[in-house]
Amino acid sequence: MSNQDIKWDSITRFLRTEALHLDNRAWDDGVALYEKETEYWVPAWDDDGELTQDPNKAT
Known part of the structure; x- marks a missing residue:
């Protein structure tokens, strides 16, 4: 697995976790x-x- 693949996997895992919490x-x-x-x-x-x-101002 390349360094770029590891970064991409980490980012997508974070976004999925955030979306689950939301x-x-x-x-x-x-x-x-x-x-x-x-x-x-x-x-x-x-x-x-x-x-x-x-x-x-919107709140």
Whole structure:
């Protein structure tokens, strides 16, 4: 297995684990996958279906 294959396998495993936590609404487990300093941004849409430019104003 090449180094690139190992990286790809690691990335896909991480994404599958994250998706499983999100699907199960295990929010704390999903957040725990990230480093404490990580900025995690979730896209938000306004009532008109447009992607917001400033997520802080959208909440």
